[in-house]
Amino acid sequence: MCDIGGLDKLVANRAYLKAQIQDDKEMRKQRRTLILPQLENCTRVHAAIPKDFEDICERQPIGKTCFRQFLLASNPEYLAAVEFLELNDWNLAEAGAKEKAKFCKADSKSFLSYLTEDIVEKCKAVSEKDFEEMLMGQVKEAMQEFLRGKPFNDSPFFERFVQWKEFEKQPISDKYFYEFRTLRKGGFGEVCAFQVKSTGQIYHIGENGIEIERIIHYTAQITTGILHLHAMDIVYRDMKPENVLLDSQGQCRLSLGLAVELPNGKTISQKAGTKGYMAPEILKHEPYRTSVDWWALSCSIYEMVASRLPFRDHKEMVTKEEMVRRTLVDECKFEHENFDAPSKDIISLFLKKNIEDRLGCK
Incomplete structure (x- = not known):
């Protein structure tokens, strides 16, 4: 036997698990909705995309992902650039002085080899207090200038970016989701939990709070x-x-x-x-x-x-x-x-x- 509160929780958990475990055939069917359009059908989008490095490669999540995949697949020299970009995403807040300095040391595996000798010398001379400002200023600008010249726009990774931009234009409707649980009712309607059919993603908060x-x-x-x-x-x-x-x-x-x-x-x-x-x-x-x-x-x-x-x-x-x-x-x-x-x-x-x-x- 269980109380009503326990029963509610049991029902909710069972619905959650049922939503997570789908029939493989159904899942394959839903994943087919994620098939990207053919490149020949993306000519208008391709022509409309501005060739702006910061916009495509840093601000847009899809472009950012495709660009980093391009770097990783192109040249081992770019690995340090990808590592720097990942660190930059957190504004270097969690990185210690040694973690930051490795990008400017010639004997480090993470050395940004395309930095000019002048910038490397400035990194050596600058105080630890001002090093992050230096790293996010001249070092970052030098890295961006170097990466701008890479042939990303002529690569299969840019083509994939164009396909995703075309895919984004498709209207989203209720056919993309499963509704499996009403969370709460209010004066303006119901708040329901939905699962994305193609990915199975669901977000929820447990009773113990969030980390x-x-x-x-x-x-x-x-x-x-x-x-x-x-x-x-x-x-x-x-x-x-x-x-x-x-x-x-x-x-x-x-x-x-x-x-x-x-x-x-x-x-x-x-x-x-x-x-x-x-x-x-x-x-x-x-x-x-x-x-x-x-x-x-x-x-x-x-x-x-x-x-x-x-x-x-x-x-x-x-x-x-x-x-x-x-x-x-x-x-x-x-x-x-x-x-x-x-x-x-x-x-x-x-x-x-x-x-x-x-x-x-x-």
Whole structure:
């Protein structure tokens, strides 16, 4: 025997596993939908693609992947360039001084052999404090200049990039997905879990929360998105993990169902959002602007760490009145073992009941 909560979990897990394990014949059928168009059918796209190195090889995910595959298949000399590009993706934040310096040392396997003698000498003379700036400045520019001259545009890898760009133009419809579970119902419809037929990819959050490295990554991306909205005088108003979608690269995309534009310093007092994420000023029907998004972000960070909201236990049934009381009166507690000092600090700074004290609102 099991309780209703356990039964719900059992049903959900079984649906998840069923979605993951497909018939091989069906999977092969769905994968055929990923067949790329023939090159002769891509002439218009090919002609329209600007021959811009930074745009194709660094900014576009497909172009970036194809270009690096080209480098790895072309010449062993390019291996160091690929290694540098991978390190650059993280802005060298995690690399130590020795890890960074190896690209400028002639006796290193990772030496960028096409660097001029002048740049190599500057790397030797520069202080450790300024080395990263040097690496991301003159060294990176020299590497880009060298790679620009490579015949990527005449390679099969560029042709594959063109095929993918043509493939991207196809409209996406419900035939690409399996709907296998309704996660939650709300006033604007249902939130459902879908599986991509061709890849079988599904994303979910377990009851133990997410590892802290992913939380930092997601929070940074979400914060960037919120700041971009605020710069356009748009208030999100419904920030919560369920409204954050992940693309195939693991990048965050925000769903903007309740967003509102408030130009020229205009405020609003309309009640909007989701129970447990709404800021005190919304609950008190006070005029507000962007402050509500930072409160909701802190609730979302808390939920990613502890798999519960700051003022409601996991799966606890709470009335609207009690939820309002807790939000306005109670102090946030950090009882989950996953909380560390930095996560407690950032949540506490965002979760200030007084707008003037809240991070992002000063």
